[in-house]
Every structure is written in C-alpha cells, then in structure tokens.
Amino acid sequence: MKNINVRESIAAYSFLSPALILLGLFLLLPVLMAIYYAFTDYYLLTPDNRQFVGLENFIAIIKDPIFLQSLKNVALFVVCVIPVQIGSALGLALLINKQRRGNLFFKVAFFAPVVLSLVVISVLWLYLLNPSEGLINVILERVGINPQPFLTSPDQAIYTIVFVSAWQGAGYQMLIFLAGLQNIPSSVYEASKMDGANKWQNFIHITLPLLKPTSILIMITTLIAAFKLIIQPMVMTQGGPMNSTMTPVYYIYQTGFSDRLIGYASAMTVVFGILIGIVTFIQSKVSREDDS
Template identity: 75%
Template sequence: MEATNQYADRKKKSKFSLHALNFHLQPLYFMLPAIILLGIFLFLPAILTIYYAFTDYYLLTPDKREFVGFSNFVELFTDPVFMRSLQNIVVFVVCIIIVQVGTALGLALLINKNRKGNIFLKIAFFSPVVMSLVVVSVLWLYLLNPTDGLINSILQTVGIDAQPFLTSPKQAIYVLVFVSAWQGAGYQMLIFLAGLQNISREVYEAAKIDGANRWQSFLHVTLPLLRPTTTLIIFTTLIAAFKLIIQPMIMTQGGPLNSTMTPIFYIYQTGFTDRLVGYASAMTVVFGLLIAIVSFLQRKLAKEDI
C-alpha cells in the first residue's frame, strides 16, 4: 500500500513538473516562428558570408570553391575602388547628417507654430518620404540633366552657367546628398515636431521673463531639451546613410570615376555582376564590422541621451 502511494506521488510530481515546464516554455512556442525565420534569413546567411569570405567562391562554379585563407582580405585593402567607396561613404554620412538633420529641424520649427496652411506644409514636406527611392532618383536624374534639365534651365535664366552635376567627379556625391536629404528630411521633421510639442510653454515663458529673446530661447531652451530627440535622429540617419545604394545605382552607376561608388553598391556589383561571391563576402564582413564599431561608439556616446 505504501509503495502504491509513493508511486502515485512520484507520478503526480512528474505531471506537475511537466506542466510547469510546459508553462515556462509557452513564450518560446510563440517566438518559434520568428526564431526560425531569423535563422533562415539572418543568422544562416551571416554564417555563410563569413565562410565564403575565406574562399574563392565563383557564382558560376560553386562546386569548385577552395579555401584561400585571408587572401581576399589582403586584396581588399589594396583595392583602390573599395578604399574610394569607403572615402565616399564617410563624406556622404557626414554631409547627410548635417544637411538632413538641419533641414528637418528647420522644417519642424517652421510648422510648429499655429498658422494657416500648416496641414498643407506638413503634407508637402512629408510626401517625398512615401515615394519610392527609385522614382525619386529617376525624377532628379531628369531634373539634373546637364544639357536640357530643368535645374540648369533655371540657372541659365538667372545668368549662372549650366552645371555638370552628376557628370562631375567633384559635384556628384554632393548631389546625392541633396537628393537623399530632400527625400528623407520629412520623416525626421515629424520626429522633431513631436519633440518640440513636448516642450512646455512655461519654460519659454520663464525664459522670456528672464529677458531672453527668440534666438537665446532657441539656443538655451529648445536645443538642450531637444537633445535626446536629436541624438535618436542622428543615430537612425547614420545607420541608414551607410546603406546607400539605390541613388548611385540609378543616377550614376557609381561614377564618374568611382566618385559615387559606395561599399554596398560595390559589394552588389562584385557579387552579382562579377559573380565573385568570395571577394564580395570579404567586403561584407569588413564593412559590417566597420558599421558595428561606429554604431557601438555612437551608442556609447549617446547612452545617456536616448
């Protein structure tokens, strides 16, 4: 009888433990589809990329790939096109942060006050954001045509010589900065607008009582209180800027003279046009590490603000 009771107790405890384990694993069951998708489309490609970076994998002969060690990486740092693409992306990132964030803040300040036509201005400023980057790039490609583009026609009307724009190695990267800022500033504008509207009017009234004019209120009230918002916008803009590919692909094909070649576009050309998957994977690994380092440093610096 005692043995029967002990067996029943053990069985009961076993069922209870199984039930408790099943209860604790329930969140994992809900996460399982996402984990599987991440594994297939994120973790597995990342692992394969690292593996291929150490091989001479050619897309048309996948069965003949051989391990080549660090040869791809050695060649990479002596590749003038890749080094130029890194230089271009640094110039683009610095310029786009200054131009796009500054433009977004200016537009947010413009529509922050209650005045007629604000709804129209919000729609007008935000509308480029919802447009496809391909459409935007083709549109500006026609507008910036050096011979019969609308922009040069306007410049010549006011007595300014026609500009080469996208056909000039000195101007092309800055044209891409302008086009990208025009397309993306509306999104950051809305975030800035939300930050401005969260600033209490009492703070401005206190500053006014202390004798501060509008410019002083902007410098000593608006900007400090917008610091967390600004940090967030700079962080997201920086990450997005490193992924530049559509604009140079459509508008310049990386030219002239590789002046608008970016790492992502060069990786795409090497991997899918030249079919050098091993070499493209090495570029991906190096560029991914650079982005990770920059993101970590910025996150470290902005940790208190976000």
C-alpha cells in the same frame, strides 16, 4: 510555483517564435553564411567547388583601389549628408510645429518624398539636373550662371547625391523631431518667458537640450542608413564619373552579382560591417559621455 514559471516561459517563447525564426532565417543565418563565404573562393556559378582560401580575400581588399575609393566616397557622403539632412529636418519640424493655417498641406508636402520610391526620386532628379535641358540648368542660365554638370562632373556628383538624399530623407526625421518637439511641456517655455528669455535663448537652452534623446536616435538611424547608400548612385551615375560616386554597398553588389565573385563580395561585407559597427559604437559612446 516553478511549474508556472516554466509554462509561462514556454508560452512566452512560442509567442516569440515567429519573430525569432524569421530573424534567425533571414538575418542571423545570412550573416553567418557571409562570414563563412568570406574565407572561401565561392564563384556564383560553381557553388559546389568552393574552397577555403584563408585570408586571401581580405588581403585583396586592402589592395583594391576601387573599394578604398568607395569607402572614401561614402565617408564624405556621411559627413555631408548628416548635418544637411538633420539640420533641415529640424528646421522643417520647427516651421510646422506652430499652429498655422495650411499646416497640414506643408506637413504632407515635406513628407511626400519619403513616401516615393528612391528609384522614382532618382530618375526625377536625373531629369531635373540634366545638363543640356534640365529645369535647374535652364533656371540657372536665366539667372546668368553657366549650366552646371551636376552629375557628370567627378567633383560635383557626390554632393549632388548628398543634396538629393537629404531632400528625400529629411521628411521622415522631421516627423520624429516633430513628435519630440510636441513632447516638450509648454510649462517649461512659460517659465522661461517669466525669466525674460527671447526666442533664440529658448531654442538654445530649452528646445535643443530637451530634443537630445530624439536627436541621438535620429543621428544613429541616419548614419546607418547613409552608409547603405546604393540606389541613388546606381540610378543616377552608375558609380561614375570615374568612380567618384561608387559606394561600398554598390561595389559589393556589383562584385557579387555581376562579377559573380561571392567569396570576395562576402569578405567586403564583413569588412564593411565591422567598420559600420566601429563607427556606431564610437557614436553611442560619445553621446552617452555627453549625458553624464
């Protein structure tokens, strides 16, 4: 009996091994290396001369105004993008949940931005939002509104990126919401109809509560993805104007690969990783408390 168990677990592990090796090689190992480098003065061009510097990098981080600014920016981004993106995803899902003519067309149209590369999307919006002759400003001018410096004003740039990101990402969450909506048994709605509930009451008391597991999943994935913001600012604003769209991941990339300060960049990833961990932990705590 025992023999069979051992053989079975060997078989199980050998089936798992490709995944485990990949995970270890490309996820676990880099994480451990980053933690180690965070305590060294690793300069990209002199890999052999790295020295242990203790907490020096972490002390420098606390005093780094650009890193702190980038944390502020990404926090603002997350706080804005989550309601906008999830709200519009839910709205779109509700719209296409009903059987209508041309539903497939709308499904594809809403999902299309997800399929496109983020770089393409960013370049596209860069043209649309051009202050001098971009389509959006031309339209605004016709309506009598002054041209807006969407991406070139330090006060507007981050919100423009919020909008573009939500526009790009909402299609994906829409599909997940749609699956969640279609999992709600129609018998529940029929029962509420008998009780005389109107559409709004249906939505508040049936649809939303039953969508909760889906919403939690979407919240967590969107949150983590939002923290990793880099491509849109990289392409559209290069972190400017005046660092107003600089994000931690972009700053880490810049420090590591153009300034070649791998040690310092690693320390920032460690700090940033811990911060994301804390936020995710709080979020899952909060959503679990709601359950009970």
